[in-house]
Structures are given as C-alpha cells and as structure tokens.
Amino acid sequence: MTAASTGSGSIVGRGAVEAARLTRAWFADLAAGAERGEPAAYVFVMGSMAEILRAFDIHMVFPEINSLQTAVRRVADKYLGAAEDYGYSPDICGYVKADVGVQLGGGEHPMGRIPKPSIAVQTNACNTYLKWSEIWERMYHTPIVTIDVPGSRSAAHVGRAAAEDFERDRRYVEHQLRELIARCEELTGRRFDVDRLREVMRHTNEMSVSWKRVLELNRARPAVFNAVIDGTMYLGVVNALRGTAEGAAFFRDLVEELEFKVAHGIGALEDERYRLLFVGVPCYPIFRRFHEMFADRGGVFVSSSYLWFAAGGADLGLEYDLARPIESLAENVLLGVRHAMDAMLFQDPALIRAVDEFEADGLVYHPVKSCRTVSTGLAGSRRAVMQARDVMCLFIESDMMDKRVVSEAQLKNRVDAFFEGLESRRARVGTPVAEGSVT
Numbered sequence: 500m501t502a503a504s505t506g507s508g509s510i511v512g513r514g515a516v517e518a519a520r521l522t523r524a525w526f527a528d529l530a531a532g533a534e535r536g537e538p539a540a541y542v543f544v545m546g547s548m549a550e551i552l553r554a555f556d557i558h559m560v561f562p563e564i565n566s567l568q569t570a571v572r573r574v575a576d577k578y579l580g581a582a583e584d585y586g587y588s589p590d591i592c593g594y595v596k597a598d599v600g601v602q603l604g605g606g607e608h609p610m611g612r613i614p615k616p617s618i619a620v621q622t623n624a625c626n627t628y629l630k631w632s633e634i635w636e637r638m639y640h641t642p643i644v645t646i647d648v649p650g651s652r653s654a655a656h657v658g659r660a661a662a663e664d665f666e667r668d669r670r671y672v673e674h675q676l677r678e679l680i681a682r683c684e685e686l687t688g689r690r691f692d693v694d695r696l697r698e699v700m701r702h703t704n705e706m707s708v709s710w711k712r713v714l715e716l717n718r719a720r721p722a723v724f725n726a727v728i729d730g731t732m733y734l735g736v737v738n739a740l741r742g743t744a745e746g747a748a749f750f751r752d753l754v755e756e757l758e759f760k761v762a763h764g765i766g767a768l769e770d771e772r773y774r775l776l777f778v779g780v781p782c783y784p785i786f787r788r789f790h791e792m793f794a795d796r797g798g799v800f801v802s803s804s805y806l807w808f809a810a811g812g813a814d815l816g817l818e819y820d821l822a823r824p825i826e827s828l829a830e831n832v833l834l835g836v837r838h839a840m841d842a843m844l845f846q847d848p849a850l851i852r853a854v855d856e857f858e859a860d861g862l863v864y865h866p867v868k869s870c871r872t873v874s875t876g877l878a879g880s881r882r883a884v885m886q887a888r889d890v891m892c893l894f895i896e897s898d899m900m901d902k903r904v905v906s907e908a909q910l911k912n913r914v915d916a917f918f919e920g921l922e923s924r925r926a927r928v929g930t931p932v933a934e935g936s937v938t
C-alpha cells in the first residue's frame with residue numbers, strides 16, 4: 500500500500516523533512532552563537548551530558564556529527580587530506596582527522612561555521628575521545644572535563660546486573676557530575692538552577708520514551724523505516740536536540756507517523772523481502788548507494804547496533820526521577836553510557852535478542868578501517884550469533900569516512916552473493932510471515 504492510496508500525504512515522510520530542517524537550524528544556531536561569542540562545549544554522542552550543559556544554555560558541538568556530515572556531503576577527503584598533510588596518520592579515527600581539518604580551516608564546514616570549544620566534555624566510552632580532546636587542548640588551551648563511567652564487569656554482568664557495585668558506581672558518577680556543574684558555573688558566571696535542570700530532564704524523558712517506541716515500531720512487517728538511512732537521520736536529532744522541547748516534539752510526531760505507517764502497512768520498501776540487522780558504523784562516503792545495494796534486492800535494515808551505542812542510552816527509554824534530579828541523572832548516565840559501551844563490547848546477546856524480536860533473516864557486519872573501537876571483535880560476534888541462531892551473516896569491510904578504502908564494486912559483489920545465499924536458503928526453509936502482519 501502506498502502513501503497516496505491511503506491519503507496520507509501530510510504525515511508520511513514528515514519526520515524526514517523535519518529532521519533535515521532541525522539539523523540545518525541547529526548548525527545555523529551554532530554559527531550564530533559563534534558570532535555572538537557564546538560558549539560552546541565540544542561533546543560526544545556516547546555521554547554528551549546534554550542535560551547539565553543545556554541547564555547553563557551552553558551550545559553543544561558534536562565533532563563526530565560534524566565529521567560524518569563531511570563524508571555524507573562527499574567532501575571528507577578535503578578535511579582528511581588537510582589533517583594528513585599536517586601529520587596525522589591515515590590509520591587513526593577518520594572522525595578525528597576530519598575534525599582536525601575543520602579546525603585547521605578556522606571552523607569552516609559545509610553546514611556552517613563551527614565555533615571553537617570553550618570546554619570539552621567527554622566520557623571514557625571510547626579511548627579516542629581522550630586523545631581527541633587533547634588536540635583541542637593543544638590548539639586552544641580548552642579545559643577538559645572527563646566523566647569516567649565504570650563499564651560492565653563482564654558479558655555476564657551487563658547493565659544493572661552487578662547490583663552490589665551499582666550504587667558505588669552511581670555515587671562515583673554523581674560526584675563527577677557535581678564537578679562538571681561547578682566548571683559550568685565558572686565558565687558562564689551563572690549559578691546552577693536545579694529547576695532549569697528539571698525542565699531539560701523532562702524534555703529528555705519525553706524524547707527517550709518516544710525513541711524507544713520508534714525502535715520498537717520497526718518490528719512491524721513491513722518495517723516502517725530503514726534503520727541505516729532514516730535511523731541515522733533520527734539519531735542526529737536524538738543527540739543534537741536532547742533535552743529540548745523541539746526534540747521531544749519531533750519524536751512525539753515521529754511516533755505518530757510510524758504508528759500510522761504500521762496501521763496502514765506502509766513499509767520503508769514497497770517490496771520487503773529480507774529483514775536485516777546492521778552492525779557497526781555506516782558507510783558514509785557512499786551512504787545512499789550502500790543502502791540501495793540492499794534495498795534494490797528487497798533488503799531492509801530493521802535495526803542497527805549504531806542506533807543503540809550512538810544514542811547515549813536513549814534507546815533504553817530511561818526516565819529521570821525529577822524529584823531527585825542529580826542523583827537520577829547520575830544513575831542514567833551510568834546506565835546509558837554503560838549500555839553504549841556494552842552495545843560495542845558485549846553486543847552478542849543484544850544482537851541475538853534483536854534477531855528474535857525483529858524476525859531478522861540476516862546480519863550485515865560492517866567493520867571499518869578508521870574506527871577500531873566499534874570494529875574490533877565483530878568477527879567473534881558473528882561466530883557467536885551464527886552459533887545461537889540460524890541466520891546468514893555478511894561481513895564487509897570498508898570505512899565510515901575515507902572513500903579511498905571503499906570499493907563500491909567489491910562491496911556490490913559481496914552483497915549480491917549474500918542475497919543469492921538468502922534466496923537459496925529461503926527456497927529451502929520457506930517464506931516469511933505474510934506482509935501486513937504487525938508484531
């Protein structure tokens with residue numbers, strides 16, 4: 500069924516248009532803030548501390564998002580080249596190098612001028628964060644605040660499972676959040692306002708509940724959005740507008756749109772044949788073409804580990820207890836950042852659950868040259884998932900930023916062979932549940 504046949508013109512596709520508008524407006528606001536000399540914090544997707552920064556009206560710059568935008572817009576090579584000419588190795592994280600290129604160019608970026616950092620706030624979710632911040636420290640003498648979030652102790656003890664350690668870990672994070680608040684007071688010259696924090700947290704609560712629902716809605720058959728193309732766009736809004744009324748409203752509306760699509764059987768693809776899970780970071784240099792290689796064969800990405808680890812824990816649908824804001828914030832930072840780390844380091848159980856919940860036919864593992872944090876261990880994960888479930892896995896290597904190591908022809912050959920495997924497997928084991936069913 501198409502949007503036209505349901506008279507759904509005003510609602511279907513609304514989220515994509517609105518996400519693009521909000522992203523442009525966010526970048527424009529950053530550029531305007533830079534012109535006015537307002538403070539900007541450089542932050543990361545795995546633990547942005549958005550609630551505290553917003554409570555002080557500090558702009559948030561996500562260098563990871565700036566960098567991926569250069570690749571999607573096919574100009575990353577200019578920035579990567581500038582960083583390599585400056586002396587950075589081709590082997591390091593491509594996001595870091597693209598950001599160095601942006602900084603060397605005075606903040607010039609395809610989406611607008613990026614302000615310089617007044618402060619850098621990072622977690623330990625990726626070891627590269629720690630070295631990346633030191634680059635800004637060297638360039639601009641930027642003060643750095645590091646929130647050290649204790650991770651899961653083992654695959655058997657993810658999330659809250661290690662109950663005896665949890666309260667100790669939560670208090671450790673809370674103490675660091677109070678230090679961050681003091682640093683923000685110094686930076687802005689403003690006293691901390693706990694009611695403003697509550698207001699920001701209320702918006703995050705609404706957004707988290709909706710984002711969890713968005714992810715669940717893709718269990719429908721046909722899937723109502725593509726987790727790589729649409730999902731990445733939604734993820735940008737999750738990060739950029741966390742803790743804002745616009746962000747909460749966007750996801751409320753998105754849930755309405757996707758529920759409409761589920762109710763009317765409107766899928767991301769007209770002819771969904773295979774339901775796939777994507778594991779890793781997207782191939783931004785050929786973002787749309789990569790998606791088409793699968794979509795042209797009826798493959799839709801129903802979920803992605805990227806939507807878990809790059810959402811700062813929002814996919815858990817956690818809600819803050821506004822009666823005890825800082826304590827609750829510490830608890831959810833601990834759970835959210837730990838969950839992001841688990842989604843990279845202990846991902847097999849989550850992937851196996853997703854195979855069942857989304858009725859996936861296969862998994863596409865995409866290790867990339869320039870992000871070892873996410874890519875290390877994917878071969879072992881594939882083995883574990885295949886032992887646990889009867890699914891097909893494709894393992895294709897390329898990059899998230901550097902088109903010099905993305906061979907489109909080679910990828911296409913591998914993808915075609917994967918679909919031939921899926922087709923012969925289906926011929927053996929039978930067809931899936933009829934289109935239109937909703938889980």
Ligand code: SF4
Binds near residue numbers: 563626
């Ligand atoms: S190494 Fe990977 S996870 Fe770490 S900052 Fe770079 S892209 Fe992000």
